[in-house]
Amino acid sequence: MTDATGTRCAAIVGPYLSGKTTLLESLLFASDGVDRKGSIKDGNTVGDSSPESRSRHMSTEVSAASTKFLDEKWTFIDCPGSIELWQETINALMVADIAIIVYEPSTERALSLVPLFKILNDYNIPHVLFLNKMDAINEPVLAVLQALKEVAVRPLVLRQIPIRDGDDIAGYVDLVNGRAYKYRPGEASELIDMPAAMQDEFDAARTEMVEALSDFDDTLLEQLIEDRMPPKEEIYGYLTSGVRQGNIVPVFIGAAEQDHGVRRLLKALRHEAPDGAMTAARLGIDKTGDTIAQVFKSYHTQHSGKISLARIWSGSVSDGATLSGHRVGSLLSLMGGQQNKVTRANAGDVVGFGRMDDVQTGDVLTESGEIPAGMPTPPEPLTPVYSLAITPRNRNDEVKLTGSLQRIHQEDPSVSFQQNDDTHELVLQGQGEIHLQIALEKLAGRYKIDTGSSRPNVPYKETIQKSVSQHGRFKRQTGGHGMFGDVHVDIQPLPRGEGFEFANKIVGG
Structure with missing residues (x-):
């Protein structure tokens, strides 16, 4: 073990x-x-x-x-x-x-x-x-x-x-133990004698590997300076610490x-x-005995509803438990698109939480409802770089379209959508054409909404380039008091991005 x-x-x-x-x-x-x-x-x-x-x-x-x-x-x-x-x-x-x-x-x-x-x-x-x-x-x-x-x-x-x-x-030669293996398709490799012609290549590659490890360990460096190659057990130890500390690849x-x-x-x-405990320590997660789970993916399935994939950092979760005020509708082990119900999951496990409809990708769930100190903040969703204007081919799908897009956004936060107030188009946004075509395929396949798409219209706008002042008078005499107005209009540009401002300076009116 x-x-x-x-x-x-x-x-x-x-x-x-x-x-x-x-x-x-x-x-x-x-x-x-x-x-x-x-x-x-x-x-x-x-x-x-x-x-x-x-x-x-x-x-x-x-x-x-x-x-x-x-x-x-x-x-x-x-x-x-x-x-x-x-x-x-x-x-x-x-x-x-x-x-x-x-x-x-x-x-x-x-x-x-x-x-x-x-x-x-x-x-x-x-x-x-x-x-x-x-x-x-x-x-x-x-x-x-x-x-x-x-x-x-x-x-x-x-x-x-x-x-x-x-x-x-x-086949290959393992640089740590010096063993040679011959490949056998679909089976474990066969142990063979290392070809004699490879001895020099093996010695040079093994020395280079150990020298790379010595950059992070003074004891190993001293051994190499003294022209002493450490035994394979020690090399395995240096490799393990090098990988876990992120020093080598x-x-x-x-x-x-x-x-x-x-x-x-x-x-x-x-x-x-x-393992998970080492990773939690690397992330700075303060393990206080509370159950801690982090959601990294959401799915909407036809028969099981919403499934939230989560890694349990500490504690354990039982079917029907409550995390951060949300009840775990079912606890699922995962094998790709297949899920099997389990009654309990422990620290380190990656499981699916069933029917936690209000839980979002990136959420940290705890038994106490409090996010532990030091819990890293998940990265913000990627900024959109590509967009399509979409319309349902069937007008009866207009109401259903928004809800379906919201579900797709929950599954992939880098997919977003908004109604353009200027062009009145529903604009789907993401990371590229393939990305958004996949989203449209989900709309058609999972939610039965067929859509048309095109590049969004550009809402061209005019803007004020320089200041202009105008003065005019208005008179109308039809008997009685009549009407009179003295009007001064000043039009001035604002800094880019500050929008439109109207100042009413009527005096005596």
Whole structure:
């Protein structure tokens, strides 16, 4: 057993098409969470369970799945890769103990990891890097690693070197224990003798790995100065502390489609990833014995109503409990789009709270109703950068449209909408065309509202550029008192953004 307590949570992140959902399938299969793997092509993966994900063959929202590996509980959160769905990734990272960055090995796409490296560093989230699709790599691993080092914030430390059989990657050598493994599709890798021709490459890579660790430990540095290589048990210890403290980013290799390197990744996570208690301490959450849960995602389902996905930081939650004045209608364990009722959840668990209609994404729920001291404030929703004017094709849907859009906003706070007072258009706002098309697909598929869309009209306006004064007199004599007016009109520009101001200075009228 490891020193971890409770369920641990790992967010699977990375660029579009890097293989995140496929890695989730392989992780679940390797840990006996599923009996057989699904595929993106067949539309039967655990991660892509929504109609929008399956029709587009891409993740459109986060998906959580819980499993056990060597009697230790894990929850993996599969995050979308499209930058337009970045809000989903941000929300998931706020509750993760560690992030697994999945990357298709290429020197040309290294810049795609810059946003991920930045947010992981800004929030001090431990992370590892998994070079996926090694069966199709056409560049040297060290060249890819060097390209990534140029954009990474923290040191990247290679944990494995590939064994080549001609142009193919046939296995790997573990740089800590020196063992060589041959890949076997769908099965655990086979232990083999390290090829003699790789000894020099292994020695150089292992020394580089240990030297990277010595930058953060004086004792290890002294050993290296004395030309003493520490035993593998000590190296594992340095790696564990390096990952948990966020000093290094271990780099693993594999191919999730064939299950290559996935069990090794699981074993490394098991020993090196922090648990929920360590993450709560990192976040500065003051654990006073109160039950603390943080909502990171909301769903509206056809049969179960609203489901709020939450990470429990401390205490425990029972079915029917009350948190911050809201009753837990049901307590659910998660396996993608499938939920199973449970009676109790403990610290570290990621669960679904059923029918908590007034709870929003980002809310912190406690048994006492008080938010604990030090609880970090979740990031603000992303500012919209793209918009569409939408209208229901059936006028009878106008009333239902607003309520449905509000539900979509609850699921994804980076989707917003407003009525433009100048053009009288209903404007849907988000992070890009794909982002908003997904929202329109939800309207059509889930709420049966067919809409038309177009680019919003621009409400062009005139403004005053300079001051002008006019004077005029009005006289009308029709008998009796008559009418008379002496009028002075002054028109002056105001600073940009201050709107319109009317000053009435009538005297004696």
